[in-house]
Amino acid sequence: MEHLDSLENRSIHLLREAYSCIPNLAMLWSIGKDSTALLHLTRKAFLGHVPFPLVHIDTNYKIPEMTAYRDRLARQWKLTMIVGRNDAALAQKQTFPDGAVDRIACCRLLKTQALRDTLSGQGVRLKLDHATGKYEPDPGREPYTGIIAGIRADEEGSRSKERYFSPRDQQNRWDLGDQPPEFWDQYKTDFAPGTHVRIHPLLDWREVDVWEYIDRERIPTVSLYYDQGAGKRYRSLGCYPCTLPVESMARTPGEIVAELRTGKFKDIAERSGRAQDQEDRGTLEELRRDGYM
């Protein structure tokens, strides 16, 4: 089997296992290329349907094109769209762009904390009303017991250690030294109350695999990934104060694949434009132990 096909089949299998075994499931959609490819895989797995809500953790510092693109696709594909946010930190201006905290503390508040509260149902959950096109508070407060996320093992060290089904404790913490065994297509699908599981269907994909797949499947992706004429594009998307574009003239997924295979990014790590990864060795590991994606 061709390797993109075998990656695709495995991801679909994992998505279906999650759907059948985990009662209150949701999928994180960061609007980036990986989770958008994952959304496409979900529609394949469920024959055109997306049978769980999509959750976007909005830091309010996302690049504006991202939100517009999110809402366009959500309406077009009739998605159950939930947005979570740490309103308290934003109101008190406890952010890096406000100069109050460093990058890592900012990630912790606007992403990790917002994610934790959205999952548990204690924080803000805004739901897209397809009739009005507006986001309204979601009356549903049930904690999500399973969260599908589009992380990949090749992104950074701690992600290379992940499981397909990766448990988190009551505080969302990840116990890296004591991960469950996972073999013969059997995953950890039983949980103590209050805990949840992260499901990682893209673990075996590399960056270039994702782009080849986007190209092959004609998956619509946000325009920020492509050079619009200024000789710059984003390789990895995050918050604008901490994510820098790279110099590149690639205008299509095909051109990005070429750039990764043989061109200027052949041997350059993907997250080199992400400032929070550079601050200290092991920082992302710390963030992830604490519940970050």
Added chain:
Amino acid sequence: MGTNTGRERLRVVLAGHVDHGKTSLVGRLLADTGSLPQGKLEQVRAFCERNARPFEYAFLVDALRDEQSQGITIDFARIFFKTAARDYLLFDAPGHVEFLKSMVSGAAHASAALLVVDAEEGVRENTRRHGWMLSLLGIRHIAVVINKMDRVGYAEGRFLELSAAVSDFLKELGLAPAGVIPVCAREGDNIASRSGRMPWYDGATVVETLDHFPAEPPTEALPLRLPVQDVYRFTGLGDQRRIVAGTIASGTLRVGDEIVFYPSGKTSRVATLEGFPAPPGDAATAGQAVGFTLAEQVYVRRGELAVKRSEPPPKASARLRASVFWLGHAPLEQEKEYILKLGTARVAARLEAVHRVIDTSTLQPLEAKGRVGRHEAAECTFALRAAIACDRAEDNVLTGRFVIVEGTDIRGGGLVLEALEDPSSGQRAKVILRNIKWQKGLVSREQRESRFNQKAALVMISGSDDALRKSAARALESELYRQGRLVYFMGIGSLLYGVDADIRGTAENHEEDIRRLAEVAHILLDSGLILVATASELSQADWDMIRTAVEPERAVAVWVGRGGTVATDLQPDLLVAAPGAGDAVTRVIALLQSKAILPR
């Protein structure tokens, strides 16, 4: 399009004792094949300098803080790497015995292995344990890497001695290494290029050996095995399809194929293969995650195994003899209840017997003591709460292996050696044949149920007191009828003089009486009815037999009797202790509602 598109990707695990240099070997492989991102090597060297530590290739791979500070691999990592010939996904497994469950997880994803042995230390406890694990996991393509040859002065004599020792114990495990390679990972000898320091060695380098491992063998040639993951009916956007979903473990699936679902024996034909955005064509093969619709609607659910009627059938049994390994801190014991997961099936299981136990660090037999300790291997028999479909591992490993869950965690795994007879085997064989031969009408049970606004179900009322039992059953029938349900009361006595006339009255025929009761119940359920049946003092074996004949999730057992105890070994869904008939009726209706048989 890039030049590497469509290249196969081989999955390889690194195994061996702690500190024998698995991770250093991986680091060196990455560095010497140009698989590292730009600046990574320099970054790690600078980090080591700043922290006054000698540089180690292992730091390129051990990403966790604890791993770097302790110089030990804690959990397996997925590492992507490429040679001129193909792409690889390496699983660098930890060699410390504490992390055996992590090693198993890494190794189980691989189709080939490098077993790393320290030239100085030789074969150690986890060399043997990992070797044994590779053999049990079915990994046939193995090469041995004798590392740290610098420590033994690159001496050929030591290499030959070790090479013989490793090959010997692998042979005991039924494994023949594709090669034994003397290397020094730190210096790069015989990793990607041949070493000048060991002129006596003219075999392949590590990279050459990897490139010669054959690709993963296709399983298309085996009979179709498709564990049902789920049955989808997404009506949200006006979609009327009912789609059976699953990943083909082996064989091929084609439109028009006659399919039998095991262990129920239900049959139908593949009407369409479904796909998104477009249907995938008329056939699918092993490894594909598929969705298909059936020509005649039958009730199937997650856990059943779809096979072709024209191919060899799988086993269906509630007793398995298996070869198991145990990873839990607490031993695998006969007193506890576990969950066994095989394919998509999931069933409560008990350890019935332990036949023999092996110490995986010495590969020597241990005294069998009725339980299996941590990191031990054993041959055991499991008794399952309900039958599952499987194959013997030697016939089809993909449907012949399972895991054992204790509480909420996977604690062990096993290979099916044999599906044994269980008390319901005879009955099950009859039921499977009956289902395969069943004459279907044009109106399905589902259509009837939809018209009747109920689900067909069997309420089996048992107890010691004849009058209590029957009055409860009749009251239940009346109440359900009053509520507009299609319901029917049937005492086992109604069968004894008619259906059972030929076998009436002898104790040996009790089993046949029960079987016939169950078959009559099956017919009535197929017609969409709710059947309230009574029989005195049912045993659990009787009830298992009945649940073999009807769909178990549509059958509830109720014990009615004074005193609040069950006089037999039956484990009823409901025990009505202080029977006014009204109390029994209310509680049974609540039970049926909780099982979604009746609407709330």
